[in-house]
Amino acid sequence: MTSLIKPRERTAIINSLKAGVVPRVGLQHIQVGRKGEIEAVLSDLVNVENGGAAIRFIIGKFGSGKSFFLNLSRTLALEKHFVVTQADITLNHRMQSSGGHARALYSELMHNMSTRAKDDEGGALPALIEQWVADVAFETRKKKENLYEAIYDKLKPFQNLVSGYDFATVIYKYVKGFEEEKETLMSAALRWLQAQYTTKTEARQELGVRSIIDDSNYYDYLKLMAAFSRMAGYKGLLVNIDEMGVISQNLNSELARKANYEMILRILNDCLQGSVSGLGFFFAGTDTFMDDNKRGLASYKALASRLAGNSFAVGGLKDYSTPVIRLPNLTQEEMYVLLRNIRHVYASGDPDKYIIPDEALRLYMQYCAKRLGNDYFQTPRDSVKGFVGFLAVLEQNKEADWRKLLDDNKLEHTADPANNGADPQSSEKLDELAKFQL
Numbered sequence: 220m221t222s223l224i225k226p227r228e229r230t231a232i233i234n235s236l237k238a239g240v241v242p243r244v245g246l247q248h249i250q251v252g253r254k255g256e257i258e259a260v261l262s263d264l265v266n267v268e269n270g271g272a273a274i275r276f277i278i279g280k281f282g283s284g285k286s287f288f289l290n291l292s293r294t295l296a297l298e299k300h301f302v303v304t305q306a307d308i309t310l311n312h313r314m315q316s317s318g319g320h321a322r323a324l325y326s327e328l329m330h331n332m333s334t335r336a337k338d339d340e341g342g343a344l345p346a347l348i349e350q351w352v353a354d355v356a357f358e359t360r361k362k363k364e365n366l367y368e369a370i371y372d373k374l375k376p377f378q379n380l381v382s383g384y385d386f387a388t389v390i391y392k393y394v395k396g397f398e399e400e401k402e403t404l405m406s407a408a409l410r411w412l413q414a415q416y417t418t419k420t421e422a423r424q425e426l427g428v429r430s431i432i433d434d435s436n437y438y439d440y441l442k443l444m445a446a447f448s449r450m451a452g453y454k455g456l457l458v459n460i461d462e463m464g465v466i467s468q469n470l471n472s473e474l475a476r477k478a479n480y481e482m483i484l485r486i487l488n489d490c491l492q493g494s495v496s497g498l499g500f501f502f503a504g505t506d507t508f509m510d511d512n513k514r515g516l517a518s519y520k521a522l523a524s525r526l527a528g529n530s531f532a533v534g535g536l537k538d539y540s541t542p543v544i545r546l547p548n549l550t551q552e553e554m555y556v557l558l559r560n561i562r563h564v565y566a567s568g569d570p571d572k573y574i575i576p577d578e579a580l581r582l583y584m585q586y587c588a589k590r591l592g593n594d595y596f597q598t599p600r601d602s603v604k605g606f607v608g609f610l611a612v613l614e615q616n617k618e619a620d621w622r623k624l625l626d627d628n629k630l631e632h633t634a635d636p637a638n639n640g641a642d643p644q645s646s647e648k649l650d651e652l653a654k655f656q657l
Contacts, residue, residue, distance in 0.1 A: 224248060224568040232564050237607045239600055241286045246294055249560045252553045253288065256546065259539035260292045263499055264299050267455040273499035274490035276463075276516075276526065278509045279546035284599070285503040288546060289459050292501055296457045297335045302347065302448040304332040305459035310469060314460075315482040316434050322414050325437035328458060329413040329444075345409060351451035352394050370394050373450065380446070382439045385428040390447070392426055414440075438486065445498035455497035463504030467515045480519040487525060487542065509543065549599055555580060557599065558606055565610050574613045579621050583609065586625045 228245035235242035242249075263273035279285045289305070296303045306312060306327040313320040331341035336350075352370070359369045374390055377383035389411045396404030407425040414432035416422045422431050432440050445456035466479050483502070489495045508515050509526070516522045525542070532538040549557070558580050566572035587602045613619055 224564055226567070229564055229567050232561075233607060233611075236561065236603055237611065239604045241290045243290065245564070246287070246291050248564050249557065250291060251556045251560065252549060253284075253291075253546070255537055255539060256288065256544050257291070257295070259544060260295060260501075262539075264296055264301065264454070264457070267301075267457070267497055267499045268299070270496050271493065272490040272495045272497075274487055274542050275499075275501045276509065276543045277501060277503040277546065278506055278543055281505055281600075283546050283548070285505075285546060286461055289461055289501060289503045293333070293457070293459055296499075297333065300335060300454050301457050302332060302334055302343070302444075302453045302455070303457045303459065304328045304341075305461065306331055307462040308460060308465045309462070310465065313466065313470070313475075313479055315478040316475075319417075319434060321434040321437055321482075322432060324460075325432060325440065326414040328441075334453070344412060345405075347448065347451055347453075348390065348393055349397060351447075352397060354452065366398065367395070377443065377446070380443060382430065382436055383443055385430045386440065386443045386447075388428050389426055438482070442495050442498060446496070449497045455499065457499045457501065459501045459503075461503045463502050464508040467504075467508045467511055476514065477519065480516065480522055483516070484519070484521050484525075487522070491525070491542075506545075551584065554584060554599060554602070557603065558583065561603065561606060562610065565607075565614070574610055575621050582622070582625060 224245070228248065232242045232245045232249065236249075260275070263275065267273050277285050277288055293303045293305060306324055308314070308324070311320055312324040312327055314324065315321050329344055332343045332347070333341050334343045334347060337343040337346050355369050355373060356366055358364075359366050370391060374387035377387040377390075380386075389408045393405055393408035393412075396402070396406075396408060410416060411422055411426055411428070411431065414437065416431040419429060419431055422428050430436075441456070441458060448456045466476060470476050470479070486500055490498075490500065510517050512518055516526060528543065529538040529541060559577075562573055562575065562580070563570075565574065583606060584602075587605070591601060609621075609624065612624065613621055
């Protein structure tokens with residue numbers, strides 16, 4: 220570790236870890252372990268690039284690094300020239316709904332779209348279309364062809380796909396607005412593509428199309444967006460969805476959970492059977508989301524059978540050909556490397572600026588073990604968050620003794636937000652009430 224770390228990356232990593240969230244940039248500076256899992260992700264990306272599909276369920280305990288691994292997958296995909304989009308499941312952003320919640324999830328995914336050229340804040344959808352238009356315009360100038368005719372010919376294959384006619388029409392309208400500098404038309408097209416229209420009448424008046432993206436068809440439009448991404452020169456579209464545990468833990472209606480699981484089953488079947496092309500899905504959730512026989516995926520028999528592990532993968536043996544990746548606990552050695560990497564980032568990559576010696580790393584691990592038990596390295600979120608705070612105090616108080624600081628401080632567990640303080644028994648009672656009939 221000799222190269223200096225960019226100030227922007229250092230700030231993003233430290234601020235994110237201090238808040239207990241995953242940094243969006245600079246993940247390579249702190250990544251440890253997960254070699255087999257990363258190789259599986261790279262294999263999935265190759266499959267999508269070759270016109271196939273991929274689906275993974277990233278499963279682990281709260282604080283085990285699921286979100287980190289999802290963001291790492293995002294970084295790998297961007298480097299491989301993919302379009303990547305991501306969102307978190309909430310009670311208002313779901314896989315299936317009849318009240319606009321699934322449409323809201325799709326809208327969030329479109330808002331968070333990223334490419335390698337635009338990977339900071341998302342919002343890459345307009346740039347994606349405009350880059351494609353620029354490429355087509357370059358071709359037409361060389362061949363002395365009409366741009367609009369060329370755009371129409373490029374979009375014509377979409378008309379044969381489910382929901383493809385209106386999708387192609389709206390892309391064409393965006394191009395027309397872009398070329399003729401009609402901001403209103405561009406804005407209307409972008410609103411439609413981001414599922415922000417709520418009535419077909421408004422969409423027909425402003426864009427001349429008869430449909431909108433809603434709860435019932437948003438998955439079809441994800442497939443269309445994947446096809447468009449490939450046509451625009453990218454390898455495919457990767458969809459990352461985090462906090463899947465909200466469905467099992469916070470969605471108290473059994474019927475609503477079942478509807479969400481049916482949508483997951485539809486996506487799983489399409490990806491496994493080769494019914495989609497150039498599209499990958501990575502879902503991240505807790506082990507409860509996967510294994511709970513009453514509320515999790517295990518409660519839905521069709522999913523449980525498809526996601527069952529390989530019975531021969533025992534005794535430390537791995538099988539990454541199944542859709543489920545269970546993140547193994549970090550070892551104590553990997554935890555030590557992680558703390559060392561964070562210290563290195565804090566020093567901007569300069570060993571001469573290390574705030575604490577190697578001895579402090581070992582004593583900090585002992586300190587965490589006393590206060591958190593084995594969770595300090597198995598689910599390292601609290602340990603990492605505390606360590607960044609430890610370094611921050613030492614950086615700003617040069618006279619402070621790091622040994623005394625460890626003796627005087629108290630590190631505590633962070634509660635799993637998916638549980639939201641709810642009693643599982645009370646949730647079961649809500650299910651019973653939902654099914655009660657007179």
